[in-house]
Amino acid sequence: MIWKVVRQIVKVGIPSEPAPDIGEENAQEASHIQRELLSILGQALSIRQVDAGSCNGCELEINALGNPYYNIEGLGIRFVASPRHADLLLVTGPVSRNMEMALKRTYDATPEPKLVVAVGDCACDGGIFGQSYATCGQVAKVIPVDITVTGCPPEPVDILRGILQAVRRRVV
DSSP states (O other): OHHHHHHHHHHOOOOOOOOOOOOOOOOHHHHHHHHHHHHHSSSSSSEEEEESSSOOOOHHHHHTSSTTOOGGGGGGGEOOOOOGOOOOEEEEEETTTHHHHHHHHHHHHHHHHHHEESSSSHHHHHHOSSSSSOOOOGGGTTSSSSEEESSSOOOOHHHHHHHHHHHHHHHH
């Protein structure tokens, strides 16, 4: 059985695609944003990501922030499991009716001064889902939002820009 698999691999080759080219400009900007965030805060930034009912497109882009191209954890920006340890909430998706109370509780559990960044078109304005029997619509209808990052889904560097805007707003 294993030899059949090995023969198939030799015959077909490696079918994966090459790593994406994010461009030198985006890589430099991402690095600059990370350094600026740390210089403003003087410490690590702890982020709690909340999926309020998204299609997971935005989560894939947020997850990309941890890959070697962006490496946000290498510079002290980290994702935490509890809102009690978070400085910033990163919320995606239109808020489903089932997630409304959970999102409010997460917001309430986050210590002051807290920041909220709505990521993706659905979180910003309801996107293709809008407001219906199943969704409350945009995140701002449920909790206060500091910054919105539009896109379906937004690129990782755009998410970093939004995080930096929120942090700058807190300092001012």
